[in-house]
Amino acid sequence: MIAMIARIRPDIWTVVLLLTLTVIAVLLVWPLAGIFTASLTDNNSGEPTLANYARVLGHPFFQGALINSLIVGAGGMLGAALLGIPLAVLTTRYVIVGRDLLATLAVLALVSPPFIGAYAWIMMLGQNGFLRAPLADIGISLPPIYGFFGILLVFSLKFYPFVFLLTASSLRTINPSVEEAAEGLGAGAWHRFFRVTLPLVFPAVSAGALLTFVLSIADFGTPSIVGGRVRVLATTAYNLFTSEMTGNPGLASATSVLLIVVSLVVVALQRWSVGRRNVAGAMIRRPMPTRLGPIASVVAHAVCYAIVLASSLPSLVVIYTSFRKTSGPVFQPGFGLDSYARILREVPQVISNSAIYSLIAVTLIVILGTLIGYILARRQTIMAGFLDGVLLVPYVVPGVVMGLAFVVTFNVRPLEITGTATIIVLMLFIRRLPYAVRASASILRQIKGSIEEAAVSLGAAPGHAFFKVTLPLMLPGIVAGALMSFITAINELSSSLILYVGRTMTMPVRIYLSVLDGEFGTAAALSTILLVTTGLAIYAVFWVSGRNENAFV
Amino acid sequence: MARVDLQHIGKSYPGLKALDDIDLVVNSGEFFTLLGPSGCGKTTLLRTIAGFNRHDSGQVLIDGRRIDNMPAHRRNIGMVYQDYAIFPHMTVADNIAFGLVTRHRPRREIAERVTRALDLVQLGGHADRMPHELSGGQQQRVALARAMVINPQILLMDEPLSNLDAKLRVELRDDIRDLQRSLGITTIYVTHDQEEALVISDRICVMQSGRVHQIGSPHEVYSRPATLFVASFIGAMNVIPDVPVGTGGTLQFGTGLQLLPALAGRTSVTLAIRPENVILSGRDAADGPAIALEGDVNKVTFAGREAFYRLTCGGTLQILAHVYRPDQRQLEGVGTRLGLAFPLARLHAFDAADGRRIDLAP
Numbered sequence: 001m002i003a004m005i006a007r008i009r010p011d012i013w014t015v016v017l018l019l020t021l022t023v024i025a026v027l028l029v030w031p032l033a034g035i036f037t038a039s040l041t042d043n044n045s046g047e048p049t050l051a052n053y054a055r056v057l058g059h060p061f062f063q064g065a066l067i068n069s070l071i072v073g074a075g076g077m078l079g080a081a082l083l084g085i086p087l088a089v090l091t092t093r094y095v096i097v098g099r100d101l102l103a104t105l106a107v108l109a110l111v112s113p114p115f116i117g118a119y120a121w122i123m124m125l126g127q128n129g130f131l132r133a134p135l136a137d138i139g140i141s142l143p144p145i146y147g148f149f150g151i152l153l154v155f156s157l158k159f160y161p162f163v164f165l166l167t168a169s170s171l172r173t174i175n176p177s178v179e180e181a182a183e184g185l186g187a188g189a190w191h192r193f194f195r196v197t198l199p200l201v202f203p204a205v206s207a208g209a210l211l212t213f214v215l216s217i218a219d220f221g222t223p224s225i226v227g228g229r230v231r232v233l234a235t236t237a238y239n240l241f242t243s244e245m246t247g248n249p250g251l252a253s254a255t256s257v258l259l260i261v262v263s264l265v266v267v268a269l270q271r272w273s274v275g276r277r278n279v280a281g282a283m284i285r286r287p288m289p290t291r292l293g294p295i296a297s298v299v300a301h302a303v304c305y306a307i308v309l310a311s312s313l314p315s316l317v318v319i320y321t322s323f324r325k326t327s328g329p330v331f332q333p334g335f336g337l338d339s340y341a342r343i344l345r346e347v348p349q350v351i352s353n354s355a356i357y358s359l360i361a362v363t364l365i366v367i368l369g370t371l372i373g374y375i376l377a378r379r380q381t382i383m384a385g386f387l388d389g390v391l392l393v394p395y396v397v398p399g400v401v402m403g404l405a406f407v408v409t410f411n412v413r414p415l416e417i418t419g420t421a422t423i424i425v426l427m428l429f430i431r432r433l434p435y436a437v438r439a440s441a442s443i444l445r446q447i448k449g450s451i452e453e454a455a456v457s458l459g460a461a462p463g464h465a466f467f468k469v470t471l472p473l474m475l476p477g478i479v480a481g482a483l484m485s486f487i488t489a490i491n492e493l494s495s496s497l498i499l500y501v502g503r504t505m506t507m508p509v510r511i512y513l514s515v516l517d518g519e520f521g522t523a524a525a526l527s528t529i530l531l532v533t534t535g536l537a538i539y540a541v542f543w544v545s546g547r548n549e550n551a552f553v
Numbered sequence: 554m555a556r557v558d559l560q561h562i563g564k565s566y567p568g569l570k571a572l573d574d575i576d577l578v579v580n581s582g583e584f585f586t587l588l589g590p591s592g593c594g595k596t597t598l599l600r601t602i603a604g605f606n607r608h609d610s611g612q613v614l615i616d617g618r619r620i621d622n623m624p625a626h627r628r629n630i631g632m633v634y635q636d637y638a639i640f641p642h643m644t645v646a647d648n649i650a651f652g653l654v655t656r657h658r659p660r661r662e663i664a665e666r667v668t669r670a671l672d673l674v675q676l677g678g679h680a681d682r683m684p685h686e687l688s689g690g691q692q693q694r695v696a697l698a699r700a701m702v703i704n705p706q707i708l709l710m711d712e713p714l715s716n717l718d719a720k721l722r723v724e725l726r727d728d729i730r731d732l733q734r735s736l737g738i739t740t741i742y743v744t745h746d747q748e749e750a751l752v753i754s755d756r757i758c759v760m761q762s763g764r765v766h767q768i769g770s771p772h773e774v775y776s777r778p779a780t781l782f783v784a785s786f787i788g789a790m791n792v793i794p795d796v797p798v799g800t801g802g803t804l805q806f807g808t809g810l811q812l813l814p815a816l817a818g819r820t821s822v823t824l825a826i827r828p829e830n831v832i833l834s835g836r837d838a839a840d841g842p843a844i845a846l847e848g849d850v851n852k853v854t855f856a857g858r859e860a861f862y863r864l865t866c867g868g869t870l871q872i873l874a875h876v877y878r879p880d881q882r883q884l885e886g887v888g889t890r891l892g893l894a895f896p897l898a899r900l901h902a903f904d905a906a907d908g909r910r911i912d913l914a915p
């Protein structure tokens with residue numbers, strides 16, 4: 001293959017391809033091979049062994065973690081579907097005032113730091129939560145927040161926007177004539193919905209739901225903060241690796257491999273359902289939302305706003321908390337900027353670290369991601385197919401696992417970078433690279449190849465044609481991809497938690513540690529900074545992509 | 554102005570011969586059309602000349618110089634695409650100026666040439682428009698001006714009209730032809746529309762499955778198709794397969810015409826005749842020798858100036874006959890039996906096996 005490209009003259013794209021393959025080999029294949037090897041190695045003797053897998057698969061402790069992971073995955077998926085589907089149907093089919101606002105708030109909930117939801121709900125519904133007593137007064141008694149209830153509550157409210165956005169966009173592409181035809185053939189409203197509409201949107205719904213499943217089992221922060229005694233695979237792997245007493249890299253690695261396998265199966269399912277998603281036919285007419293009767297309309301609005309406000313609640317609580325007066329870790333009546341003063345005094349470095357690491361990573365991501373996207377979209381070679389597949393890996397491998405893989409791999413020469421800022425930047429880079437690649441490839445697929453050829457036939461050298469014609473047309477997509485990478489990079493918790501040392505601590509790590517220490521004021525102030533940054537980035541994405549919520553899924 | 558030599562060009566994709574030993578010459582100043590069904594390799598050949606895909610074998614020469622190894626951007630070849638390929642982020646003027654800017658022409662000269670090119674394609678006054686403010690036809694005119702303004706040695710056009718509606722298609726077709734004539738630029742034009750090819754071309758190259766079937770003037774390919782494929786691809790044609798031939802070339806089909814020495818030694822032949830050459834009895838008499846047979850009229854379609862008769866001869870053979878200026882009496886002929894004549898001078902014969910033309914009268 002490379003030989004074939006080389007024969008056509010080694011051009012800029014050959015160089016890019018080789019660079020990409022090197023990056024993938026070093027930052028993806030090698031670490032994952034490392035963790036795989038570690039899982040097959042005895043901790044003490046260094047001999048190859050299957051004992052780690054025997055433990056992980058045979059011991060009730062690990063079996064429990066696996067089952068819990070599957071429960072939170074399935075539960076998160078179900079909860080997200082239960083919230084997302086009605087919201088999608090109501091907002092696309094009926095006149096709902098403030099539809100754009102709802103979508104924006106949903107996106108905000110989606111990209112806000114995941115663990116923020118966890119501790120905000122603790123503040124609301126924990127033992128002393130300020131909502132628990134009022135709710136009990138009106139007769140609603142809730143189970144304790146720590147445990148499955150908390151985890152599933154957070155996951156459902158956090159991930160439903162995926163289901164909502166994918167389903168809504170699919171619903172919007174159903175030609176109303178199809179439904180009218182069904183009606184003309186004598187199908188009643190329910191019959192029509194279940195026999196015509198639902199099968200048409202099912203691929204989108206299932207794609208969104210399975211995505212939720214993957215994200216739920218990969219999430220580390222939420223079960224770790226609000227899980228109580230519920231152990232899942234992600235938290236188990238982390239604890240096995242980090243705990244001083246019982247640290248066990250072999251077992252941690254075997255657990256990680258198990259986690260990868262579970263994710264892989266679900267991602268494969270998701271891909272498969274996305275692959276079959278092109279059921280929507282030619283669009284002749286766009287469906288028009290219908291107006292509901294007064295009572296139905298009130299109910300529909302209530303449902304929509306309840307869902308979206310519930311998911312926005314954590315952010316509001318965090319922002320509110322950050323402005324409360326504190327003395328040390330204890331809240332005082334009244335408002336003030338104490339928490340902000342405190343983080344500026346005590347941990348100003350985490351803010352600059354987060355900003356610097358994310359910006360460097362995003363710069364690298366944009367440069368390489370754009371070029372790889374070009375290869376994927378424009379070079380129909382075996383290599384392009386291979387890259388497309390390989391770049392799914394960072395989606396599949398949970399952050400905890402990737403972090404462990406980096407630690408076990410990059411602690412020996414020549415790449416002894418554990419404990420440096422470089423390792424964190426490289427981690428962010430490889431984990432978020434696929435976002436930029438996807439953004440760049442998808443916009444390129446909308447730019448006809450003949451445009452670039454025309455430039456070449458007019459005398460522009462291929463590189464020149466790319467920079468003069470294609471790149472300017474790609475710019476909005478590249479910027480949207482960069483912002484998405486930035487949002488996810490600056491909010492990254494799980495892998496950073498494994499890779500950080502004191503000097504290289506980032507905001508999410510500090511927030512997490514503060515929450516564990518009960519320093520809610522500090523956590524809230526830092527979270528607010530993250531939220532505002534994220535919100536601005538979202539605003540910018542809307543601005544460049546012309547208000548397209550689907551840029552986020 | 555340049556002459557193009559394609560010598561034994563071959564190109565294979567996995568499991569497919571896209572170009573099979575293409576060997577042809579396009580003369581200087583000629584309007585040369587590649588015509589063939591979808592997938593026959595027209596675009597592949599065009600892109601080989603432009604330098605966008607590499608052929609496996611053979612060579613491309615322009616004015617006797619090999620250009621196979623010259624990168625596309627140095628070939629000085631103008632290209633017009635089916636989807637216009639207008640740069641959407643540049644104004645009309647900037648689109649047209651693009652090739653001149655890459656050639657580092659002085660600003661004054663660029664402005665002048667752009668203005669002249671715009672006038673040439675009748676878009677004067679649209680210089681500052683953005684492409685999305687133009688209709689499809691206007692966009693294609695911009696593409697044409699953009700390709701012409703660099704004074705290319707050759708102009709390549711890949712189905713430039715197929716995204717336009719019928720009326721615009723005819724209008725722009727005529728304009729392209731006039732422009733090409735007045736500038737005398739060697740043009741290779743791709744289409745799968747045989748009527749367009751006949752109207753616009755100096756010469757036509759008919760292709761199928763990566764092979765050249767015939768190269769000739771529109772009149773030649775229409776009236777003396779070199780293969781059965783050409784005969785049936787261009788214009789309407791009645792094809793009568795597997796007509797038995799007796800010893801010495803005796804045709805065992807119809808009456809009137811029996812011995813055809815050109816068919817001597819064959820056992821069967823494929824005959825073909827265009828609907829307008831079929832003579833219906835009671836209309837015109839055939840002058841010269843002709844095959845005579847009888848057919849039942851089962852459908853008559855009236856189209857104003859002309860009418861089409863569909864007849865069944867000898868139980869299964871379907872023949873279409875084209876009648877000019879039909880009169881009322883003839884249009885009521887469904888169900889009647891008519892005599893048909895196929896004049897020898899208008900009859901085509903093809904080898905029953907490989908479809909090659911057999912000349913009946915030397």
Ligand SMILES: Nc1ncnc2c1ncn2[C@@H]1O[C@H](COP(=O)(O)OP(=O)(O)OP(=O)(O)O)[C@@H](O)[C@H]1O
Pocket residue numbers: 566567569571589590591592593594595596597598745
């Ligand atoms: N990159 C490619 N890889 C594999 N096969 C190809 C490739 N490009 C073209 N082909 C095949 O080569 C053959 C010729 O293609 P080409 O595009 O030249 O046809 P065409 O005559 O221009 O057809 P159309 O009228 O549809 O444009 C087709 O069968 C096509 O499928």
Ligand SMILES: [Mg+2]
Pocket residue numbers: 595596597711
């Ligand atoms: Mg083509």
